[in-house]
Amino acid sequence: MITVDPNKICYVFDVDGTLTEPRMEMDTSLSSEFIAWTANKQCFIATGSDYSKTREQVPWYVLDCFKYVFCCMGNEVRAQFGTTVHRSSFFLPDTLKNELDSFLENTKFNLKTGNHLEMRTGMANFSIVGRNADFEQRAAYNKWDNLNGERKMMADFINQKYPELEASVGGSISIDIIKKGLDKGQVVHHLKDSGATKIVFVGDRCEEGGNDYGIIRELKKSGLAFEWYNVSGPEDTLKLIRTNKVFEGGK
Numbered sequence: 001m002i003t004v005d006p007n008k009i010c011y012v013f014d015v016d017g018t019l020t021e022p023r024m025e026m027d028t029s030l031s032s033e034f035i036a037w038t039a040n041k042q043c044f045i046a047t048g049s050d051y052s053k054t055r056e057q058v059p060w061y062v063l064d065c066f067k068y069v070f071c072c073m074g075n076e077v078r079a080q081f082g083t084t085v086h087r088s089s090f091f092l093p094d095t096l097k098n099e100l101d102s103f104l105e106n107t108k109f110n111l112k113t114g115n116h117l118e119m120r121t122g123m124a125n126f127s128i129v130g131r132n133a134d135f136e137q138r139a140a141y142n143k144w145d146n147l148n149g150e151r152k153m154m155a156d157f158i159n160q161k162y163p164e165l166e167a168s169v170g171g172s173i174s175i176d177i178i179k180k181g182l183d184k185g186q187v188v189h190h191l192k193d194s195g196a197t198k199i200v201f202v203g204d205r206c207e208e209g210g211n212d213y214g215i216i217r218e219l220k221k222s223g224l225a226f227e228w229y230n231v232s233g234p235e236d237t238l239k240l241i242r243t244n245k246v247f248e249g250g251k
């Protein structure tokens with residue numbers, strides 16, 4: 001069960017491009033200032049990555065300053081020190097599994113490295129070249145796909161045939177498949193259902209089509225007090241908490 005203090009602002013941060021450079025570890029100069037800032041506040045993380053990937057990017061001593069980590073787009077919730085408090089289930093229809101197999105058989109891309117379908121908490125990830133591909137093989141597929149539009153074709157097919165699912169082109173070699181609407185916007189519902197009254201969100205892809213957009217969309221529908229900030233990177237985030245009144249900075 002998730003509990004939040006209704007009398008305190010819920011500060012929610014994205015990871016990639018917000019607390020860290022994309023796919024990089026959090027900068028140590030940022031982490032010490034950030035830890036000091038979180039004292040007496042309630043802070044949360046909202047990320048598309050799973051918990052172990054998040055731990056690689058955000059050191060444990062920073063991660064433990066967050067009340068909850070909403071990972072896998074809110075499909076998995078970890079409390080302080082990593083305890084799992086929520087995990088949603090997700091299954092692909094058998095017909096779709098067969099259709100993914102035929103995509104794999106019929107593709108004109110001639111290299112397959114294995115590990116093509118990966119089930120994650122709340123989502124599936126499908127890749128024609130396969131997740132075992134090395135850097136060069138990934139780049140080769142990405143270049144080929146840009147010319148041939150294979151990933152878009154597969155995503156369109158799934159979205160048309162399975163209205164309850166949502167497929168999108170993700171990363172450089174794969175497509176992501178989720179249950180419709182279960183994107184990062186779930187984080188707003190987790191917080192609202194737990195008694196939150198005001199949410200402040202910081203992310204780097206808040207525009208429509210960006211992977212933080214679900215949060216903005218649901219905040220607007222939530223009836224809660226909220227603010228949101230689109231940042232250009234960790235430096236920008238630091239500037240925000242230093243100077244912006246909503247973050248109690250600039251006093």
Ligand SMILES: [Mg+2]
Pocket residue numbers: 014015016017018203204205
């Ligand atoms: Mg991001």
